[in-house]
Amino acid sequence: MSEVQQLKAKDFKSDQEVRWCPGCGDYSIISGVQKTLAEVGVKKENVVFISGIGCSSRFPYYMDTYGMHSIHGRANAIATGVKVANPELDVWVITGDGDGLSIGGNHMIHSLRRNVGLKIILFNNEIYGLTKGQYSPTSPQGLKTKTSPYGSVDAPFDPMQLALGAGATFVARTMDVSPKHMKEVLAVAARHKGAAFVEVWQNCVIFNNDTFKGWTEKAVRDEMTISLVAGEPMIYGKERDKGLKFDHTAIVKCSADEAAVWDPTQESMGQAFLMTQLDKDPSMPRPMGVLRQVTSPTLEELVHDQVDEVTDKRGTGELKDLLYTPDVWEVK
Amino acid sequence: MQLTGTQFTDTTAKVGNDLATFPDFPAEIRAPAGSRAGVSGFQIHFSSHDIYTPGDAPSVLVAMNPAALITNYEDLQPGGIILVNTGAFTAADLKKAELDVNPLTDGTLKGFRVIEEDINQRTTEALADLGLGKKDVLRCKNFYTLGMVYWLYSRPMEPTLEWLQKKFAKKPELIEANSRALKAGYNHGELLRLFQGRYEVPKVEDAPKGHYRNIMGNEAVAIGLVAGAKLANLKPFLGSYPITPATDILQHMALLKNYDVITCQMEDEIAGICTAIGASFAGRLGMTTTSGPGLALKTEAAGLAAITELPLVIVNVQRGGPSTGLPTKVEQSDLLQSMFGRNGDCPIPVVACATPSDAFDCAVEACRIATEYMTPVILLSDNYIANGTEPWKLPVMDELKPFPMTFATDPEGFSPYTRDEKLARNWAKPGTPGFEHRIGGLEKDAVTGNVSYVPENHQVMTETREAKVMGIRESIPTPPLNGEATGDLLVVAWGSTFGATRAAVERLQKEGVKATHLHMRHLWPLPHGLLEIFKGFKRIIVPEMNRGQLAWVLQSRYPEVRFESYDKVKGKPFQARELKAHFETILEEMS
Known part of the structure; x- marks a missing residue:
């Protein structure tokens, strides 16, 4: 089984019945991931999915790979252990806005700053689904939910902004209703060396239906979002007639001809940060695609390099050396 | 002070005495010097025969200031020797120790043999021509005092002189200053016959033959965990977070990278145990080290390790509680937390070490149970063991019996919850073709390993997990x-x-x-x-x-x-x- 064989998306489906609500955005994401794995050409036995708790976190049970459905918020920490223990593995983290940004926010930022080689998919539906409809750390202010009957007063996180702030080497966003875009983004993420953070706008049909409709619906999508592609001008609109360019510390609209070329590989995070600010202006499109993609040593590389370095210098430690140190004395 | 105590300890071991130590220091790193709360003490008990404790009532108390004197003199044996640094008994020093009158003059110390010496002054004189600043000179006073006590107990100075050479290799002026202070203190004892009589403590004559080394409890745990993993034929992975008094274990294991050890200092206690669980899932032996409040934080993850039935060693170096409690003081009050402190019916085996050297054996034992039974294990130590020292009779290598782990080999009909005769489940690690499977915190079907909410199944699985842990009794002796x-x-x-x-x-x-x-x-x-x-x-x-x-x-x-x-x-x-x-x-x- 170890020879490389061409696997298909269906080879990654487990025999377990999928139990998400009919119409849930999760279906589209799992399908996108399965297709991506087939396309990227991974070895099935090397794939590990680690999740926390929440609707999205049932994901590993539906994948015919190795997996662990763990405890609330801790997927990133567990996945860090898996990846450092065996860097050969393709380790994916499946999490949500509550799991990954609220209870697990600490592990999220630390796994990003350490650049652990994890592919982190954050299903953002701006609501707690599994507990049946409470506001989450990404819910917009004013959202009426069961625990905010008069409107949420909490200011939300922007997931990509948080990831950038934590020093992530790969930050991207896609949406459940555009399988093509999602597959493109996931494929780049899958090949990224280091921590890849992908936010997916995911519609919760039951507790927060249509929350992204104003941007994702086919009729408005081209006008309300901009798909950023490395090396290509920042153009959007149904007629591809609108552009964006940088004006000092702002992003401004311009004609398609004047549009700046998007470069996510810059060391500076400045432009990526500006992109995450676009939502402050309702007339601006919201950025989708890869915001940042830079190369940096991964935690697992550094850990193992250090083990090798110390071993080269001091020799492989044998059990006897561990006990019988130079300060031993003998009673005869 | 801890450094001076450690020097006396090492020299004492080298002359062949049995010994036990008890460092006692404040939680604050730089507690106000001279205050009662800031007293840093080091107690050592040594003898020419077997000893079990650092001693109830010391024979000699060295008090470097009034606060040290007043907080410790009552523990001393009647007629015991008190060596006092009178250079630190000014009115200001007395005030810092909340004393209205000088205990050296008001009869407080009646019944003890008090030796007053202005050690500040003596040290200053001894180092007069070295051109060091006053602060640096006074830092040498502990070594002057150590010299006096070396003379009192007929200890050789060489081990400490050699240690100073290494310690201050880059600061030769400090080698000279401290060496000179040590010798001056020793000579002072000799010349002035400050003490009536001098003690000879001969080496232990009937000590069992073998190799020995001095060991602190935390170091013994670290070595034991690495040895335990090796005996299980697994590579250790320690995920941890610094916490007093357990931090030394992480620090020590971090040095042992050439023993295939990976240590990760994580962002919090929870991440510490979770990375260890992840590492175990991936086929290493996961470990995490902590103290009481940290164990409380790890509780939910310990339950995950129990239900996923992964091997994991959790070390709890107990301290005074509840909450932050007494971080640098000893207590053994986490027993019930260790046994029962999880949601659900969640038995986890608990092993406790008795002494610093026993901590090695117990760490190995915890690794054995964790791997043979596929379960998290809690190893209890405490602050007294962690920082205490004793001579450790090293095991002969053949005495360390391996308990190698095996991974599942037959993918045909593989289920992660197929069990052996000990009820330990199958272990297959990611990267192995044909064994792809999912585990997790939700209850699993006893046969297929898939998620199951079937009432009867939960009863069966709960009873099985309990029976597995209770079955460990078959592998442990009745205590002697x-x-x-x-x-x-x-x-x-x-x-x-x-x-x-x-x-x-x-x-x-x-x-x-x-x-x-x-x-x-x-x-x-x-x-x-x-x-x-x-x-x-x-x-x-x-x-x-x-x-x-x-x-x-x-x-x-x-x-x-x-x-x-x-x-x-x-x-x-x-x-x-x-x-x-x-x-x-x-x-x-x-x-």
Whole structure:
């Protein structure tokens, strides 16, 4: 089984019945991931999915790979252990806005700053689904939910902004209703060396239906979002007639001809940060695609390099050396 | 002060004495010098015969300032020697120690042999021509004092002189200053005959043959965990977060990278245990080290390790609680937390070490149980063991029996919850073709390993997890008795109360009392054969540095017999004499 064989998306489906609500955005994401794995050409036995708790976190049970459905918020920490223990593995983290940004926010930022080689998919539906409809750390202010009957007063996180702030080497966003875009983004993420953070706008049909409709619906999508592609001008609109360019510390609209070329590989995070600010202006499109993609040593590389370095210098430690140190004395 | 104590300890071991130490320092790194709260102490007990504790009542107290004197002199033996640095007894020093009158002059120290010496002045004179600043000169006063005590106890200076060469290799002026202070202190003792008489403590003559080294409890745990993983044929992975008094274990293991050790200092306690769980899932032996409050944080993840049935060693170096409690003081009050502190029916085996060197054996034992039974294990140490030192008779390498782990080999019909005769489940690690499977915190079907909410299945799985842990009893011995198998008094102890209990019981035995000490290494599951032992004694006392936690467990498991708790929660270990006094009270009641 170890020879490389061409696997298909269906080879990654487990025999377990999928139990998400009919119409849930999760279906589209799992399908996108399965297709991506087939396309990227991974070895099935090397794939590990680690999740926390929440609707999205049932994901590993539906994948015919190795997996662990763990405890609330801790997927990133567990996945860090898996990846450092065996860097050969393709380790994916499946999490949500509550799991990954609220209870697990600490592990999220630390796994990003350490650049652990994890592919982190954050299903953002701006609501707690599994507990049946409470506001989450990404819910917009004013959202009426069961625990905010008069409107949420909490200011939300922007997931990509948080990831950038934590020093992530790969930050991207896609949406459940555009399988093509999602597959493109996931494929780049899958090949990224280091921590890849992908936010997916995911519609919760039951507790927060249509929350992204104003941007994702086919009729408005081209006008309300901009798909950023490395090396290509920042153009959007149904007629591809609108552009964006940088004006000092702002992003401004311009004609398609004047549009700046998007470069996510810059060391500076400045432009990526500006992109995450676009939502402050309702007339601006919201950025989708890869915001940042830079190369940096991964935690697992550094850990193992250090083990090798110390071993080269001091020799492989044998059990006897561990006990019988130079300060031993003998009673005869 | 801790450095000076460690030097005396190392030299004492080298001359062949048995010893036990008890460093006692404040939680603050730089607590106000001279204040009572800022006193940093180091107690050492050494002898030419076997000893079990750092001693109840020291023979010599070295007090470098009034606060150190006033907080410690009462522990001293009647007639004991007090060496006082009078250079630190100015009016300002007395005020810092909250003293209105000078204890050197008001009769407080009546009954002790007080030796007053202006060590500040003596050190300054000895180093006069070195051109060091006043601050640097006064830093050498501890070594001047160490020299005086070396003379008093006829210790050689060479080991410390050699150590100074290494310690200050890059600062030759400090080698010279400290060496000169040490020698000056030694000569001062010799020339002025400050002490009436000098002590010779010959080396232990009847010590068992073999190789020895001095070991601190935390270091023994670190070495034991690495050895345990090696014996299990696994590579260790330590995920941890610094916490007093457990941090040394992480620090020590971080040095051992050439033993295939990976250590990760994580962002918090929870990440510490979670990375360890992830590493175990990936086929290493996961470990995490902490102290009481940290164990509380790891609780949910410990449950995950229990339900996913992954091997994991959780080390809890106990300290005074609850909450932040007494971070640098000793207590053994996390027993019930370790046994029961999780949601759901979630038995986890608990092993406790008795002494610094026993911590090695217990760490290996924790690795054995974790791997042979595919379960998290809690290893309990405490601050007294963690920072205490004793000579460790090293095991001969053949004595370390391997317990190699095997991974599942037949993918045909593989289920992660297929079990062996010990009820340990199959282990297949990611990267192995044909064994792809999912585990997790949701209850699993006993046969297929898929998520199951079937009522009967949860009953079966809960009982199976319990039966697996209870089955560990088949692999552990009934604890040996120190004393007769029947008698008047049985003292049941666990953890670091070992030394004081053993010393107190042996003293009673020498006086002809029918007393026996039973020391528990395995606290969950309880070993076989205990009830038969308990029935052989008229009274059973359980001394603990908590409000009776083991006594409570034993009473609930063995209602046929009565257990009497004797507790101390003062952040200080039991003294042998206080235990003996308590046992004598019990014996008097019986007569």
